[in-house]
Amino acid sequence: MNKRGGIGFYLFLIIFVFLVMFPFIWVFLTSIKPPREIFSSFSWFTSNPSLDSYEAALTNRPLVRYMINSFAVSALTTILSLVFASFTAYAVTRLPIKGKGLILGLVLAASMFPQIAIISPMFNLVTDLGLRNSYMGLVIPYITISLPLAIWILATFFKKIPYELEESAKLDGASPFQTFRKIILPLAAPGIFTTGILVFIAAWNEYLFALTINSDDAWRTVPVGISMYQSQYSIPWGDISAATVIVTIPIVILVLFFQKRIVSGLTSGSVKE
Amino acid sequence: MKNKKRRGFQLSEKQLGYAMVIPSLVLVIVVVLWPVAQSFYNSLFDYRLNDPSRSQLMLSATIDLERYVDNHFYIGGQLDSLLESAENEGEAEAVKEIQQDIENYHSELISDEEIREKVEEIDDLLASFTPVRDSDLKYSKVDNAFAEEYQNVLESHAAALAEIAASSNDDPSGQQFQQSSDLLASTASNILNSNFIGLDNYGKYMKDQRMWKAMGNTVFFTVISVAFELALGLAIALLINRAFKGRGIIRASVLIxxxxxxxxxxxxWGFLYDGQSGIIAHYLETLNLIPGSSWLLTTSNGGMFSIILADVWKTTPYMALLLLAGLQTIPQSLYEASSVDGANKFQQFWSITLPLLKSSVLVALLFRTLDAFRVFDLIYVLTGGGPANATESISVYAYKTLFAQQNFGEGSVLSVIVFISVAIISLIYVKLIGSDLFDGRTK
Structure with missing residues (x-):
């Protein structure tokens, strides 16, 4: 379908992008209104923009701390699962072992398990290990989500690397692990990086484990921290809009920089090539 | 020489393969399979974190040795002083009998070598006011029949002492009797009966209105939102499956x-829906699409509508991306050939696009259906399951039972129900998709 779009097509695109982005636009416009105006009018633009809401969002709750926590937990999770997953994906796609179908089936099944069925024993385990309100206390349960995801995506990337290179390395006398480290890993680096982005986003967005395991305010992650802005009595929409803008900016940057990679990673697991 | 080297190479390649797979397998077993099995196991118990007599999984009767040893220490002294203050023969007789009984049962209890050792160790800890942290030391299994007997004896003696206290005219001595009665009763409660109840929890939930309502909400939410996402996602994918300027902007705005x-x-979305300052609530009300600006979050239908709209907004782009990737794998030549044969756009869609897109659609549907069925954060944050549980999904109900009520037994039943439902959904899809799911991964 190599047809080119006419004016109607571009009009449709503009409307589509506007609808998708509307919540962000509105939340951003709200965040720069003076707090009084938020509750009194529905006008789009304010005549005297202010940064009061941003100041309140950063001082009323430890938003920066939430972001540091989220970053630490997601980065640790990503590194750990990439290491284990790249080994497994390599073995499953390129080494002569038995039970590959079984292993991949197990991994796929594990990725479908509902977190709610894992949470209570995991909560007990983390409590017994004394890891509640710590980074490791979240990294361990996050492995349940990230490891199957990483193995699944990496397997497709490894599969695409031509076999000839490996064969010639073998003939040159490289040991299997050398082949993996010197030949496959450098070639798979873009795929591993893409997988890393997806795992990082998945860990950054996780809510249920973070809510139950790190209940101390100083150890909360961004999703949980944001949802705690509303109190029983009042909902500070100004603070919430500003906080939302602040935590969305890193994601927007990530998406803008790596959109092609993200799309290739997302679709690699679902499309036959 | 070369041959030999090659054979050694093959063998170690295999070994390396297993060595590389094992760490991940162990991790998956420890963090995924074991917890799910444990959830099944927990669901067979009346297991509550906030109730000391049921905060352990006890297949047989168990004694809380820490508190038992502590109580037993005071029983001796209290009964002795009761003997002194006894006002008549009858009372003294009764107290003596109690002393004798407790002495007998206690020595029977510590006739078990293991329990005696534990009792001595706990005695030392208590003497130095150290709480017992090791639950293996704190709890000990005891014989079911013995536990029940000892508990009954302690309870009946407690009742007897309470009776004496009630009939006593002399206040201070009456109080003394009452204290001892309370002590015996509390000792009785340190002997814990097994809380294994088999499938009783399941029986309870099969009859639980709220469970069926939550299940209904979950299924409704899943079917409606996934259907909308598929229809809209497919439409968007078909429309943008062409070369045009500004693809990057579309892709980014879809990914955010x-x-x-x-x-x-x-x-x-909670802000946009808000009855007072929410812009969407305001516009929908102005356009007369909803009865009032507060309809969205304070009525059952409004709540469900709000959740579905937010979910469709968040996940349709993802669906569109997956389908677009599927569309791009369809060879252009097929369309050209059918054009030559005189097929129109609609016929092309039915006979080329849809059949070739089938596996992409099914895989996208599989992931989306499972995600939607497990929905937790969206509902928990947006409506909290309200108003009046009208938007409560089964995961939200399970979470509330597990962590708000601290009822790990019943909560686990709900988790297991989610697990089984998800397993059934996956099996149906995997059957429909067939072996395509593994193509391109194993050799």
Missing amino acids: PWAIPTAVAAMM
């Missing part, structure tokens, strides 16, 4: 809703 945390999206 997918990439932000669901909880953050839920907070944003």
Whole structure:
């Protein structure tokens, strides 16, 4: 379908992008209104923009701390699962072992398990290990989500690397692990990086484990921290809009920089090539 | 020489393969399979974190040795002083009998070598006011029949002492009797009966209205939102499956809703829906599409509508991306050939696009259906399951039972129900998709 779009097509695109982005636009416009105006009018633009809401969002709750926590937990999770997953994906796609179908089936099944069925024993385990309100206390349960995801995506990337290179390395006398480290890993680096982005986003967005395991305010992650802005009595929409803008900016940057990679990673697991 | 080297190479390649797979397998077993099995096991118990007599999984009767030893220490002294203050023969007789009974049962209890050792160790810890942290030391299994007997004896003696206290005219001595009665009763409660109840929890939930309502909500939410996402996602994918300027902008704007945390999206939509300052609530009311601006979050239908709209907004782009990738794998030549044969766009869609897109659609549906069925954060943050549980999904109900009520037994039943439902859904899809799921991964 190599047809080119006419004016109607571009009009449709503009409307589509506007609808998708509307919540962000509105939340951003709200965040720069003076707090009084938020509750009194529905006008789009304010005549005297202010940064009061941003100041309140950063001082009323430890938003920066939430972001540091989220970053630490997601980065640790990503590194750990990439290491284990790249080994497994390599073995499953390129080494002569038995039970590959079984292993991949197990991994796929594990990725479908509902977190709610894992949470209570995991909560007990983390409590017994004394890891509640710590980074490791979240990294361990996050492995349940990230490891199957990483193995699944990496397997497709490894599969695409031509076999000839490996064969010639073998003939040159490289040991299997050398082949993996010197030949496959450098070639798979873009795929591993893409997988890393997806795992990082998945860990950054996780809510249920973070809510139950790190209940101390100083150890909360961004999703949980944001949802705690509303109190029983009042909902500070100004603070919430500003906080939302602040935590969305890193994601927007990530998406803008790596959109092609993200799309290739997302679709690699679902499309036959 | 070369041959020999090659054979050694093959063998170690295999070994390396297993060595590389094992760490991940162990991790998956420890963090995924074991917890699910444990959830099944927990669901067979009356297991509550906030009730000391049921905060352990006890297949047989168990004694809380820490508190038992502590209580037993005071029983001796209290009964002795009761003997002194006894006002008549009858009372003294009764107290003596109690002393004798407790002495007998206690020595029977510590006739078990293991229990005696534990009792001595706990005695030392208590003497130095150290709490017992090791639950293996704190709890000990005892014979079911013995536990029941000892408990009954302690309870009946407690009742007897309470009776004496009630009939006593002399206040101070009456109080003394009452204290001892309370002590015996509390000792009785340190002997814990097994809380294994088999499938009783399941029986309870099969009859639980709220469970069926939550299940209904979950199924409704899943079917409606996934159907909308598929229809809209397919339409968008078909429309943007062409070369045009500004693909990057479209791709980025489509990815951002997918990439932000669901909880953050839920907070944003909560603001847009708000009855007082929410812009969407305001516009919908002005357009007379909804009865009032507060309809969205304070009525059952409004709540469900709000959740579905937010979910469709967040995940349709993802669906469109997956389908677009599927569309791009369809060879252009097929369309050209059918054009030559005189097929129109609609016929092409039915006979080329849909059949070739089938596996992409099914895989996208599989992932989306499972995600939707497990929905937690969106509902928990946006409506909290309200109003009046009208939007409560089964995961939200399970979470509330597990962590708000601290009822790990019943909560686990709900988790297991989610697990089984998800397993059934996956099996159906995997059957439909067939072996395509593994193509391109194993050799």
